[in-house]
Amino acid sequence: MKQLRYLSFVLIFISLLIFELFIGIITDFSEVKILPFYILIFYISTKYFSNSFVIAFFLSGIYYDAFYTSNYFGTTSAKFILISILINFITSRLRVNLYSEFILFTFSLALYKLETIFTSFSINYFSIILLISGVNYFLFKLINITLKEDVFKKSF
Numbered sequence: 001m002k003q004l005r006y007l008s009f010v011l012i013f014i015s016l017l018i019f020e021l022f023i024g025i026i027t028d029f030s031e032v033k034i035l036p037f038y039i040l041i042f043y044i045s046t047k048y049f050s051n052s053f054v055i056a057f058f059l060s061g062i063y064y065d066a067f068y069t070s071n072y073f074g075t076t077s078a079k080f081i082l083i084s085i086l087i088n089f090i091t092s093r094l095r096v097n098l099y100s101e102f103i104l105f106t107f108s109l110a111l112y113k114l115e116t117i118f119t120s121f122s123i124n125y126f127s128i129i130l131l132i133s134g135v136n137y138f139l140f141k142l143i144n145i146t147l148k149e150d151v152f153k154k155s156f
Contacts (some may be wrong), residue, residue: 005052006055006056009052009053009056010035010056010059010060010074011042012056013037013040013056013057013059013060014043014059014060014063016036016037017037017038017060017063017130018072019036019037019063020034020035020036020037020038021068023036031066031131031132032131032132033132034090034135034136034139035109035112035132035136037140038109038112038136039140039143040113041057041080041083041087041108042087042105042108042140043082043126044084045083045084045087045088045091045143046084046087046091046096046101048150049084049088053084053092054081054084057075057080057081058080058081059076060077061074061075061077061078061079061080061081062074062076062077063104064076065077066143072131079111082111083108083112085094085131086111087108088110097144102133103136105133105136105137105140106129106130106133106137107156109132109133109136109143110128110129112130113129117129128138135148
């Protein structure tokens with residue numbers, strides 16, 4: 001039963017990664033990118049991080065390296081796992097409010113887009129990272145509010 005659960009995590013993560021790549025292909029000429037896989041990494045790392053997700057991050061990184069990059073196998077996996085561990089470590093140590101969460105979101109997004117920062121280093125790209133971070137953080141908060149379990153308890 002555990003293996004079926006791990007397999008479902010892997011399939012969900014890989015399908016969301018494919019969806020993110022598809023969105024990237026559609027919006028290739030646009031500066032604003034929607035990153036659902038990154039939002040998933042941030043959501044899981046802040047709310048439900050456990051060892052069961054490490055296998056899913058690892059295999060989705062291997063999938064990404066095998067079909068979409070020329071990196072060595074495991075480079076993207078290490079990046080996904082490192083980002084999730086850093087996010088989990090910082091959120092567990094700090095008192096999280098809206099500003100610190102947004103700064104953490106932006107910092108981890110810069111780590112997520114590290115290859116493109118190195119290839120096109122400019123001040124303009126940093127403003128684009130802030131714009132992408134703002135849009136994706138809004139989507140993260142929207143998903144976070146939608147998936148909250150005690151929505152009806154607070155309204156009464």
